[in-house]
Every structure is written in structure tokens, then in C-alpha cells.
Amino acid sequence: MTMGGETPTSSLIFPVLLRPIFAKLERRDVGAAQSLRSAIMKCEQNNPGLCYDLVTAIIRRAELNVNLNEAVLRLQGNIAEADLNEYRLTRTEEPFQELNRKSVALKVILSRIPDEITDRKAFLETIKEIASAIKKLLDVVNEIGSFIPGVTGKQAVEQRKKEFVKYSKKFSTTLKEYFKEGQSNAVFISALYLIRQTNQIMLTVKSKCE
Secondary structure: OOOOOOOOOHHHHHHHHHHHHHHHHHHOOOOHHHHHHHHHHHHHOOOOOOOHHHHHHHHHHOOOOOOOOHHHHHHOOOOOOOHHHOOOOOOOHHHHHHHHHHHHHHHHHHHHHHHOOOOOOHHHHHHHHHHHHHHHHHHHHHHHHHHHHHHHHHHHHHHHHHHHHHHHHHHHHHHHHHHHHOHHHHHHHHHHHHHHHHHHHHHHHHHHHH
């Protein structure tokens, strides 16, 4: 386990930051880019948090003043459609396509937090949008339950849903603490946890239904 192994940011470094970079590299040299991506993915799988440690080491070496939690959260809203395939369901039934839309919508709204957190009025409106997006996502997950084959599959998705609800409640608590203490980084981290759990729902549904 590396230094970044337990943080939500560490699990998002590859899909949010590194994968788009590899996509650009592929336009120049497909073979080299795919080989490098494959090697880094394998290292990350064997040593969770390795990509996080690599990026933080580069930031320190360059003497950059970067809040990585904030940066990754911002970048989540700029991911191209082509880079979302890992978390995209291919089933054509409407509930699955709706889950694709609702998961992306929630992550895009969460990615706006760094830009709006200092504007109380705008931030309060964003919080309302997040609450609505969370409810809509959970509603679709409930609807998809009837499509999931077998008891084990249904239990797996239900467990992901429970974890998502737990982090949603933690996000709400973190917001209350923010308005008392003003710790924006805690809000960024909590939002990243929600994004991670959204991704986990998508991956679980995908593995049980496709």
C-alpha cells in the first residue's frame, strides 16, 4: 500500500488525470502510449496509490503549489466522452442509459464545487442540485434492480448503493461543518468520495449485467 492508497483522489488519478493524457499521446504514437498505459495500470493494480504518489512527486519536484484534491475534482468535469467508457453501460434498455446520464450529471455538478464554493449563493444552489442528482441516481439504481440476474448480483449492487448512501450522508455532514469552520479541502475530499462511489456503482452494475 502506498501513501495515496486510501484516499479517493488516488483512485481517480488514473481515470481523471492520466487516461486523458494517454489518449492524447495515442494520437502521436499508439503503440508506445498503449504500452505505457498498460504498464502503469498494472503497477497501479499491484500497488494501489502508485499513480497518486507519482503525480505528487512530480508536483513537489516542480515546486508547484497545487491542491491535488481540488485539481482532480475540477478535472472530473472536463473528461471527454471517449474517456468515460470504463464507467459507461452498453445495455440499451432505458434504465441503463438513464443511469449513464445520471452518473455523469452528478459528477459534473460535483466538479463545479471548487469554482463555486466561495460564492455562498451559487454554492447553496449547487448543493441543491447535488441533492437532486443523488436522489435521481438512486432512483435509477433501484429501477435497475429488476434487471440484475441472480441473488448474488442483486446483493452486490445493493451493497454499492448502501455505500453510496453512506458517503452521501458524510458529504452532507461535511457541508454543515464547512459552513461552521470553512475547511474547503474537506468538502473537496468528500465530493471525491461521492465520485468514487458513483464509479463503483457503475462498475458493479456493468459486471453483473453485461
